[in-house]
Amino acid sequence: MSQALIDQAREVMEGNDRGSYTVPTHGLYPFQWNWDSALSALGFSHFDMNRAWVEVETLMAHQWDDGMVPHIIFHEPDDGYFPGPEVWKTGQVIPTTGITQPAVAGFAVRKLYDRSNDKAVARERLAELLPKVHAWHQWFYRDRDPDGTGLVAIIHPWESGRDNSVDWDEALEAMPIEGVAPFTRRDTTHANPDHRPSDEQYKCYIWLLEHFRGLGWDNAKLHDASPFRLVDPGFNGILIRSCDDVADLAEVLGDTSMASEARTMAVKGRAALESLWNRTLGQYTCYNRAAGHLQSTPTVAGLLAAIADVPHGRADELVRRIALLGQRCGYLVPSHDPADGAFDSLRYWRGPTWLIVNYLIAEGLGRSGQGEMAQRILADSLKLIQKSGFAEYYDPMSGEPCGGGSFTWTAAMVIEILKTKRVPA
Ligand code: GLC
Helix, strand or coil, rough: HHHHHHHHHHHHHHHHHHCCCECCECCEEEEHHHHHHHHHHHHHHHCHHHHHHHHHHHCCCCCCCCCCCCCEECCCCCCCCCCCHHHHHHCCCEEEECCCCCCCCCHHHHHHHHCCHHHHHHHHHHHHHHHHHHHHHHHHHHHHHCCCCCCCCCCCCHHHHHCCHHHHHHHHHHCCCCCCCCCCCHHHHHCCCCHHHCHHHHHHCCCHHHHHHHHHCCCCHHHHCCCCEEECHHHHHHHHHHHHHHHHHHHHHHHHHHHHHHHHHHHHHHHHHHEEEECCCEECCEEEEEEECEEECCCCHHHHHHHHHCHHHHHHHHHHHHHHHHHHHCCCCCHHHHHHHHCCCCCCCCEEEHHHHHHHHHHHHHHHCCHHHHHHHHHHHHHHHHHHHHEECCCCCCCCCEECCCCCCHHHHHHHHHHHHHCCC
C-alpha cells in the first residue's frame, strides 16, 4: 500500500515539474511559490537528490538584493493567474511578487544536507546556498522587526501562507479599501468559489499590493507604512527553527560568525515567542502589532509554533489543545477551531486541514517528545490521502477534497511522511 501511494505521489510531483522548479498545481497556480518549493524539495530528496537541491537553488536565485526571497517567481507568462507581474511591477529581471512567505528553506536545506550520501557534493551546494538563506533571515529581523523585539511581522496576509485565515479579519476590516483599481479574479475559474477567499478580502489584498507598489517596493519603508502588521506565531516558529538549522549547518561549514549570528536570532526569537502565549486558549495566538494587542483567534498558527522547539510545558499544552480539536473534527489538524463561530469547513484557511501544516506540527511535536500526538496527526494525514487523493486541502469533518487537485506539496508530504515517519498506510 505505501509503495503504491509513493508511486502516485511521485507521478503528481513529476506532472508539476517544470525542470528546475515545480508549480503547486496546473492551472490555479502556474508559477513557482516560495514555501511550496522548499517543502516539495523534501519529497524529491527521496527519489532524486539532485532535483531536490535544484528546487531550492532556483528559488534562492531570485532573492532580492536586500535579502528578501519573494513569494512567487513568474518564470513563464501565464494569464490564468491574478495578480500577475503586470500588477506587481517589482522591477525584477525575471518578475517576482514583492512580498515573502514562511522561511522553510533553511529547515529544508538542513534535511537535504543530512540526507545526502555524497557529503562532498552536498557541502559545495550548501556553501552556495547557506549565505543566501542566512541573508534572508537577517532581512527578516532587520526590515520586519525594526524595533528589535525578536519577532517579525508580516505585512500582507499572503505572506503567512494562510491567505484568508480568521487571524487577518480584524486588521482587514480596519483597512481603508477605497480606490482599488477594478480587477477580475482568476482563482474562482479554477476552483469552487465556496472554497476560496471572499471578494471583500481580495479587495484588501489588492489594496495592500497597490500601497506597497506606490512606495516603490522599498522594504526599508514597507513595515512602518503598512496598516497590516501581524505577528504570526507559526510564521515566527518556522523562522526560528530555520535559524537554528542554519546555525548548525554553518558550524558544519566552519563559518563561526554565521553560526553565532543565526543562533542569536533563534534564541532571541524563541524567548520572544512566549509573549504570544494565550493562556485562555492554551495555545499561541497572533499579535496585531498595528493595533497593539494579542488576538484571541483560535487558528492553527498557534499550533504550528511547535516547529520552533518550544519549552516542554508548552508542547504538553499544545498537545492538549490539539486533542480537544480532535474531539471536534474527523481529521486533524483543522486550520481553525470548529467550535468557533468563524469556522468554515470548506473555505481554504478558515477550517480545512492541510498536509504541509500537519507535517510541520508533527515534526515539531516529535522533536519535543510528543511522539504519540505526532503519529496521530500523520495517520490522519494519510487517511485523507487514501480517501480523497492529493488535494490542496481537505474538509476536516468529512475528509472531502477541496481547492485544486494533483497538488505538488501534498504529494511531497506523502512521500516524506511514508519514508521518514513510520506511519502505517
Ligand atoms: C495559496 C496558499 C499558500 C500557497 C499557494 C500555492 O495561496 O494559501 O500557502 O503557497 O497557494 O500553493
